Amino acid sequence: MKKNIFYAQSGGVTPVINATAAGLIDGYKSKKTNFGKFYVGLNGIAGALNEELIDIKNEKVSELNKLKHTPGGAFGSCRIKLKDSHKNQEEFNRIAEVFKAHNIGYFFYNGGGDSQDTTLKLSSFFKKSNLDIKCIGLPKTIDNDLPITENCPGFGTVAKYIATSTYEASLDVKSMSNSSTKVFLLEVMGRHAGWIAAAAGVLKSSTNAFPHIILFPERVFNEKAFLKKVSDSVKKDAYCVVVTSEGIKYSNNEFVSAGTSRDSFGHAHLGGVAPKLSQMIQNKLKLKVHWAVSDYLQRASRHIGSSVDVKQAYEIGKKSINYAKNGITDVMVTIKKGKTKAYGWEIGYTNLKNVANKEKVMPNSFISKDGFGITNPCKKYILNLIKGEDYPPFKNGVPDYAQLELKTIKKKLKKFKV
Amino acid sequence: MKKNIFYAQSGGVTPVINATAAGLIDGYKSKKTNFGKFYVGLNGIAGALNEELIDIKNEKVSELNKLKHTPGGAFGSCRIKLKDSHKNQEEFNRIAEVFKAHNIGYFFYNGGGDSQDTTLKLSSFFKKSNLDIKCIGLPKTIDNDLPITENCPGFGTVAKYIATSTYEASLDVKSMSNSSTKVFLLEVMGRHAGWIAAAAGVLKSSTNAFPHIILFPERVFNEKAFLKKVSDSVKKDAYCVVVTSEGIKYSNNEFVSAGTSRDSFGHAHLGGVAPKLSQMIQNKLKLKVHWAVSDYLQRASRHIGSSVDVKQAYEIGKKSINYAKNGITDVMVTIKKGKTKAYGWEIGYTNLKNVANKEKVMPNSFISKDGFGITNPCKKYILNLIKGEDYPPFKNGVPDYAQLELKTIKKKLKKFKV
Numbered sequence: 001m002k003k004n005i006f007y008a009q010s011g012g013v014t015p016v017i018n019a020t021a022a023g024l025i026d027g028y029k030s031k032k033t034n035f036g037k038f039y040v041g042l043n044g045i046a047g048a049l050n051e052e053l054i055d056i057k058n059e060k061v062s063e064l065n066k067l068k069h070t071p072g073g074a075f076g077s078c079r080i081k082l083k084d085s086h087k088n089q090e091e092f093n094r095i096a097e098v099f100k101a102h103n104i105g106y107f108f109y110n111g112g113g114d115s116q117d118t119t120l121k122l123s124s125f126f127k128k129s130n131l132d133i134k135c136i137g138l139p140k141t142i143d144n145d146l147p148i149t150e151n152c153p154g155f156g157t158v159a160k161y162i163a164t165s166t167y168e169a170s171l172d173v174k175s176m177s178n179s180s181t182k183v184f185l186l187e188v189m190g191r192h193a194g195w196i197a198a199a200a201g202v203l204k205s206s207t208n209a210f211p212h213i214i215l216f217p218e219r220v221f222n223e224k225a226f227l228k229k230v231s232d233s234v235k236k237d238a239y240c241v242v243v244t245s246e247g248i249k250y251s252n253n254e255f256v257s258a259g260t261s262r263d264s265f266g267h268a269h270l271g272g273v274a275p276k277l278s279q280m281i282q283n284k285l286k287l288k289v290h291w292a293v294s295d296y297l298q299r300a301s302r303h304i305g306s307s308v309d310v311k312q313a314y315e316i317g318k319k320s321i322n323y324a325k326n327g328i329t330d331v332m333v334t335i336k337k338g339k340t341k342a343y344g345w346e347i348g349y350t351n352l353k354n355v356a357n358k359e360k361v362m363p364n365s366f367i368s369k370d371g372f373g374i375t376n377p378c379k380k381y382i383l384n385l386i387k388g389e390d391y392p393p394f395k396n397g398v399p400d401y402a403q404l405e406l407k408t409i410k411k412k413l414k415k416f417k418v
Numbered sequence: 419m420k421k422n423i424f425y426a427q428s429g430g431v432t433p434v435i436n437a438t439a440a441g442l443i444d445g446y447k448s449k450k451t452n453f454g455k456f457y458v459g460l461n462g463i464a465g466a467l468n469e470e471l472i473d474i475k476n477e478k479v480s481e482l483n484k485l486k487h488t489p490g491g492a493f494g495s496c497r498i499k500l501k502d503s504h505k506n507q508e509e510f511n512r513i514a515e516v517f518k519a520h521n522i523g524y525f526f527y528n529g530g531g532d533s534q535d536t537t538l539k540l541s542s543f544f545k546k547s548n549l550d551i552k553c554i555g556l557p558k559t560i561d562n563d564l565p566i567t568e569n570c571p572g573f574g575t576v577a578k579y580i581a582t583s584t585y586e587a588s589l590d591v592k593s594m595s596n597s598s599t600k601v602f603l604l605e606v607m608g609r610h611a612g613w614i615a616a617a618a619g620v621l622k623s624s625t626n627a628f629p630h631i632i633l634f635p636e637r638v639f640n641e642k643a644f645l646k647k648v649s650d651s652v653k654k655d656a657y658c659v660v661v662t663s664e665g666i667k668y669s670n671n672e673f674v675s676a677g678t679s680r681d682s683f684g685h686a687h688l689g690g691v692a693p694k695l696s697q698m699i700q701n702k703l704k705l706k707v708h709w710a711v712s713d714y715l716q717r718a719s720r721h722i723g724s725s726v727d728v729k730q731a732y733e734i735g736k737k738s739i740n741y742a743k744n745g746i747t748d749v750m751v752t753i754k755k756g757k758t759k760a761y762g763w764e765i766g767y768t769n770l771k772n773v774a775n776k777e778k779v780m781p782n783s784f785i786s787k788d789g790f791g792i793t794n795p796c797k798k799y800i801l802n803l804i805k806g807e808d809y810p811p812f813k814n815g816v817p818d819y820a821q822l823e824l825k826t827i828k829k830k831l832k833k834f835k836v
Contacts, residue, residue: 013593015586043596072589079598163816168433168718171490171819175431178461180497184714202814207821272693274711292713293692296602300586304721306815386815396620397724397804398581401589403625 001036003105005324006048008041009140010080010111010118013073014154015161015302016313017140018402020110021074022067023317024138025056034325036103042408044078045109045118048095049416052408053102059404066402068314069392071302074404082118085125092125094416099126099133101412106134106324112141112152116332117356123330134324137332137352138316142299144195147360148350149334153316156309156385159199161301162188162243163386165294166200170210170241173290177239183230183281184241185291187274188298191247193361194218196298200243201374202382209233210241212372215273217247218362219371221256226277227284229372234287244273303399307388312345319347343384419454421523423742424466426459427558428498428529428536431491432572433579433720434731435558436820438528439492440485441735442556443474452743454521460826462496463527463536466513467834470826471520477822484820486732487810489720492822500536503543510543512834517544517551519830524552524742530559530570534750535774541748552742555750555770556734560717562613565778566768567752571734574727574803577617579719580606580661581804583712584618588628588659591708595657601648601699602659603709605692606716609665611779612636614716618661619792620800627651628659630790633691635665636780637789639674644695645702647790652705662691721817725806730763737765761802 007024009017021040028038040054041047047054054075056064067074085092099107107126109119116137123135139146144155166186173184188196194216201214212233215221233240248256257273274291281289316333323331331349338344366378374382392399425442427435439458446456458472459465465472472493474482485492503510517525525544527537534555541553557564562573584604591602606614612634619632630651633639651658666674675691692709699707734751741749749767756762784796792800810817 009593013590046596070589071586073593074589075593076596077593078596079594160815164721165715165719167816167819168489168720169714171488171492172431172714172718175427175491175493175495176497178464178494178496186715203816272690275690275693290713291711292715293709293711294715295708295710296587296590297583297604297710297712297715300590301583302586303582383815388815389809389812391807391809394807397578397801397806398585398621401585 001103002034004036004103005038005106005108006041006099006104007038007108008044008047008110009073009075009077010044010109010115011077011141012299013077014140014142015071015157015300015305016154016310017110018067018070018072018074019310019313020138020140020153020317023314024108024321025064025067027318027321031321031325035106039102039104040075042406043076045080045082046078048098049091051098051411051413051416054406055409058407063402063404066400068310069302069305069390070402071300074402075406081114082121085121092122095122096126096129096131097413100131104133108136108138108320110138110140112143113146113355113357113359116352120330120352120356123352134327134329136320136324136329137355138320139332139334142196143190143193145193145359145361146355147358148354150337150345151335151385153309153313155195156306157301157304158196158298159382160306160386161298161304162196162199162294163202164304166211166241166243167203169292170203173239173241180288181290182234182239182287183289185274185277185289186243187246187272187291187293188243189295190217190245192217192359194245195362197243197245198362198366198374198378199382199386202379202386204373209237211243212237212240213242214373215242215244215248216362216367216371217245217249218367220251221248223280227280230281231285242277244277246273248273302392305390305392306386307390308385310390315347323349419521420452422454422521423456423524423526424459424517424522425456425526426462426465426528427491427493427495428462428527428533429495429559430717431495432558432560433489433575433718433723434572434728435528436485436488436490436492437728437731438556438558438571438735441732442526442739443482443485445736445739449739449743453524457520457522458493460824461494463498463500464496466516467509469516469829469831469834472824473827476825481820481822484818486728487720487723487808488820489718492820493824499532500539503539510540513540514544514547514549515831518549522551524554526554526556526738528556528558530561531564531773531775531777534770538748538770538774541770552745552747554738554742554747555773556738557750557752560614561608561611563611563777563779564773565776566772568755568763569753569803571727571731573613574724574730575719575722576614576716577800578724578804579716579722580614580617580712581620582722584629584659584661585621587710588621591657591659598706599708600652600657600705601707603692603695603707604661605664605690605709605711606661607713608635608663610635610777612663613780615661615663616780616784616792616796617800617804620797620804622791627655629661630655630658631660632791633660633662633666634780634785634789635663635667636785638669639666641698645698648699649703660695662695664691666691720810723808723810724804725808726803728808733765741767
């Protein structure tokens with residue numbers, strides 16, 4: 001009896017994680033003789049723990065075909081980090097039990113650094129338990145912070161969105177600056193790595209002054225230097241555009257977004273770097289500021305997909321079916337630089353040990369000397385990843401995204417109690 | 419000697435205000451025998467006060483051709499409201515003097531309610547001063563709050579952006595809700611009218627639960643009812659999506675965004691409704707919240723232009739040249755409902771007196787009974803305005819927007835001192 005596949009989505013989702021699912025499903029369909037059923041865990045690894053499995057043959061093909069252009073995690077994601085198996089025997093046993101009950105021979109886990117760690121732990125446990133389950137990690141993170149892989153699927157589309165949105169908002173504040181707003185601040189994601197903020201830097205050229213300032217978590221935030229740069233930019237260009245990573249910190253390692261102020265009930269004010277910086281500029285420089293926080297809008301921005309990004313995400317899924325068929329296990333699929341001089345890429349893989357729980361921040365050579373911009377090599381790196389427009393189809397004025405049924409199959413085991 | 423045109427952009431800009439400029443320029447070019455030169459005021463009416471005029475023949479045709487798809491105000495806008503002429507003789511005299519010096523016979527002012535008021539005041543003053551200058555107001559506002567006109571150019575594109583972005587972020591939070599974020603809040607523009615927030619309402623259907631809550635400035639904000647609705651939505655669907663207008667107020671007429679808290683220097687915390695509501699939900703309901711503030715990103719969102727909106731903005735400019743040629747004055751150009759049963763529209767005009775300084779809020783029939791959603795007639799109204807995708811061309815991964823020189827012509831008068 002052929003072994004079944006178990007796939008799940010994990011961690012913060014991306015605009016193209018479903019493109020990886022689409023590639024995996026298409027790969028499976030083209031190699032169907034090698035595999036049994038294709039199950040997806042509802043809400044990531046929780047689907048394994050709770051024995052909530054979706055058989056993709058129960059989903060409408062027309063909706064599955066939309067996965068390639070649908071943002072979010074179509075099968076539900078999770079923020080569950082498994083503890084080490086010796087501290088957490090119960091959960092590991094349960095997953096093994098569920099996988100045995102459903103004849104799972106292939107485990108594909110689609111996530112970031114934490115999820116690769118989960119995959120590695122499960123793989124070790126399966127081996128110790130004499131279970132033959134191939135374990136393959138599929139990369140995904142808008143933060144672009146996984147090591148080994150040349151870049152991470154999800155980042156290219158978010159980078160394209162941030163560059164485009166910063167361009168547009170810069171034109172807006174520029175046109176208002178003569179008698180109104182002088183500064184525009186955009187807060188983007190990135191707690192430890194400044195890749196997303198860096199994406200706005202591709203706009204700067206001999207004809208564009210913006211963005212005047214990019215703030216990276218890789219650099220200590222210096223209020224004085226920052227305010228001087230804002231003031232200088234407004235003096236020179238009449239306006240100033242700032243793109244800030246959410247995770248910037250002071251030299252004492254405190255987040256700039258961390259509020260010490262309290263409301264009348266004693267509750268701490270919520271973070272948000274953009275309003276904090278805005279307050280700083282208005283108080284100290286007396287300049288009118290507008291600010292935006294892109295949050296999930298950036299992370300789900302599939303309406304302005306990068307063609308390269310969508311292709312890479314899809315191919316990662318498709319290729320990994322081949323790897324599984326060939327018995328490869330304990331790896332994370334990667335994007336490798338092609339051998340040609342122009343930007344080219346191919347799919348490869350690396351041992352899970354090389355990527356689990358590791359984080360790739362921006363190299364020093366990618367951040368400009370003053371710490372407020374990107375260098376040419378960084379610009380080139382990002383421009384390659386935002387090439388081409390992959391638009392979703394629209395229906396009634398809004399994108400036509402997949403709507404899955406997500407009906408789970410009949411359970412074989414008793415309920416799991418955590 | 420043929421009279422010259424003076425055009426200027428005013429107030430908060432929109433993603434399609436330059437499409438109106440493009441229509442005007444194209445109209446002028448096709449009727450060139452009737453007019454002299456085509457001047458644009460740099461930074462709105464400030465260009466008239468400071469005698470800073472741009473002759474469009476000095477701009478590259480290739481860049482002018484990009485205006486139709488370029489957001490922001492390409493010629494600079496302004497936030498200047500002229501006082502009544504009897505209180506402000508100096509400014510009115512100066513504008514008349516500049517217009518005489520440059521043989522202006524046509525004044526086109528592209529703005530919202532305040533700008534129509536400026537146009538009306540100037541027109542009256544010109545008449546009193548025996549100056550034959552035709553004055554035509556061109557509508558523009560993402561707020562959709564001008565009366566008489568069926569809708570306002572700029573709104574359709576912003577509505578499309580808000581509906582699309584809310585859709586995408588809803589899929590994101592839905593996929594995270596099982597073990598992480600339960601509520602997503604999006605703050606959109608709209609101080610007095612809830613049109614933009616209403617746009618997200620088109621997503622709700624038999625298959626989509628989101629957005630669960632829309633907050634309108636037209637309805638008093640009731641914290642208790644709001645929190646109950648959030649809690650009920652999370653109980654029912656596992657997650658909740660809220661779209662809020664920036665201008666919502668408590669029953670005591672205080673803005674929800676107005677902070678009473680102070681930082682250590684005694685400075686007031688800046689507004690932002692989304693972080694306020696987020697805090698409320700986290701403190702009272704103990705639910706994990708993500709929030710975004712779209713600010714200029716929405717107002718400049720030309721990368722996802724509504725075809726209807728772009729067409730209307732362009733035709734308003736083009737048609738107004740005909741009106742000017744025919745000697746029509748003291749009007750604002752409008753969009754009228756067509757006579758066919760399907761959605762159709764045509765360009766018309768109304769006397770400036772009917773629109774100056776007036777605001778159209780959402781009618782009661784467009785807001786659902788519980789105050790948290792839109793009705794079917796409202797949905798139909800908005801769906802008509804977000805139809806079709808008008809994408810800008812892209813270059814190197816980002817939109818290829820117009821870059822004008824904005825060189826002003828030689829001055830004929832002395833410097834104006836305000």
